[in-house]
Ligand code: HMG
């Protein structure tokens with residue numbers, strides 16, 4: 001049997017920076033992208049093509065893509081909410097485009113100003129056009145366990161939205177615990193509802209670490225065969241439409257867990273930790289990654 005492997009989809013430059021109060025210039029975002037890629041990360045979300053009125057931090061994502069170094073095997077990924085965003089992504093040469101909706105109606109209204117059903121209809125031409133252009137399509141589902149406005153979300157509701165997105169042509173789903181309320185038992189219940197109808201290889205877990213449960217949740221999903229995890233260098237992140245939500249689980253912490261489980265990623269953990277510390281210093285914010293702090297403190 002070959003070695004067990006997992007894939008990290010790096011979120012720091014999108015989910016992370018979209019929630020930083022001070023916009024980071026495109027040139028610096030590109031520099032950080034290159035450093036992340038040099039540490040062995042092969043899937044990096046570089047930004048989003050959304051309305052700059054809604055998320056000013058993600059303006060100039062086209063300039064980020066224009067300045068990054070490409071290499072064989074490196075997947076440059078971006079978030080798009082509609083056809084306008086897709087056109088920007090295609091022009092900038094993204095490899096993967098990601099659409100996003102939620103398992104909660106109220107969250108969707110606040111995040112993308114439409115219902116779940118409307119979002120799926122809006123994605124139909126986006127997915128079709130992306131596929132025709134030879135791009136992979138990822139679809140995020142927010143609030144898979146809890147919603148800041150509706151409370152608990154039923155696993156069956158997430159399963160229904162998941163099936164609709166796969167039927168639309170999405171190659172992969174990212175299940176988002178947007179506000180970091182999930183615990184392992186709830187992750188198991190969620191996967192109980194989804195795994196009978198969808199292959200585990202098409203699923204990823206996107207944890208925010210608001211209540212410190214992200215690593216436990218990732219461990220639970222590892223037991224169920226999930227091998228794709230979204231995380232952000234130095235735990236950067238949050239969501240402007242989920243008040244109180246803190247960043248994504250730190251890439252450094254996930255790498256430390258996976259290393260201990262004998263699961264290979266090809267990523268240089270000390271290099272990511274050094275970069276995470278450097279980014280925190282530049283942004284004048286504390287470094288929430290325990291592993292990052294442990295590896296970089298003298
Ligand atoms: P809307 O106002 O309903 O849309 O916004 P609209 O079509 O009426 O357009 C309004 C204006 O935006 C127009 O400009 C459009 O041209 C422009 P105006 O005529 O007023 O000057 N516009 C755009 N500009 C640039 N790029 C575009 C684009 N589309 C329209 N693609 C819309 C609807 C979806 C555009 C808006 O709600 C939006 O951009 N929302 C962004 C939401 C967002 O980025 N949220 C954060 C990411 S999701 C997340 O973090 C969760 C995740 O991490 C998973 C998890 O944790 O759960 C993925």
Ligand code: MG
Nearest residue numbers: 015176178239
């Ligand atoms: Mg997120």
